[in-house]
Amino acid sequence: MKKETLLAVFAFFMVSLSAITVVYAIEEKAKVITISKEEEDITGDGKNEVIQLKGEPYQDDENSYLKEIFIEINTSNGKNTTIPLESGAKAALQLADINHDGVKDVFATVYTGGSGGIVDTFLFTLKDFQKKDLTASEPLDMETHFLDGYKAEIKIIATGKSYLFDLRDRKDYYKKMGLYRKGKLNEPTELMVNPFNSLEPIQLDGGKLGLKGIQRVTGIANADTIAFVESIWSYSDGKWKLVKVEVKKEEV
Incomplete structure (x- = not known):
């Protein structure tokens, strides 16, 4: 093949490739x-x-x-x-x-x-x-564990307050899953604490805005919700201040 022909083919290939690239870029941008x-x-x-x-x-x-x-x-x-x-x-x-x-x-x-x-x-x-x-407020740290007698405890580190839960309404499920035997824990087991499941602005007392976060605490499976922990935060002097904590049990 002559040199001129090779150059023509190469030039056509490069033009076609450029056109394809432009079309592809437009398609990507349109997404x-x-x-x-x-x-x-x-x-x-x-x-x-x-x-x-x-x-x-x-x-x-x-x-x-x-x-x-x-x-x-x-x-x-x-x-x-x-x-x-x-x-x-x-x-x-x-x-x-x-x-x-x-x-x-x-x-x-x-x-x-x-x-x-x-x-x-x-x-x-x-x-x-x-x-x-500004970095939004961090989720609450908690210490959690199951107790003998189909119970569980959640302790909020920031406040030092503990919350006890009676879980006898789901004892058949826990026995079936091997968590308890005759009301006794087979082994020490912690609950699972989620990060924020929601975090949104909320009006505080006095009219200023803060943030309200909700964390879900589960048992031996993701569907085994035990409690929702609500925390309210206010931004002051460049840092977040915990205003209020409320813990609510999830009924089965």
């Missing part, structure tokens, strides 16, 4: 969906920003699991800010003054999916056009 869009002043300059929560599904389906989730912010000074989040089954965005500085903050939740129902949370301020990670 990004806008989950929600808000227009609020989140910098404190009196002008609105455009805040969009976006995600990229694994498939061309808005109900598909989102492999990438991010917040895109167009600020009033003409600059763009992108905040990457974790992947998840779905996501939500709220704008609220959670750190009590007079300017609304960006609060996002990403639901991981699955039977556990765990949620990841993200909290940022962009006051004076400076992005700062």
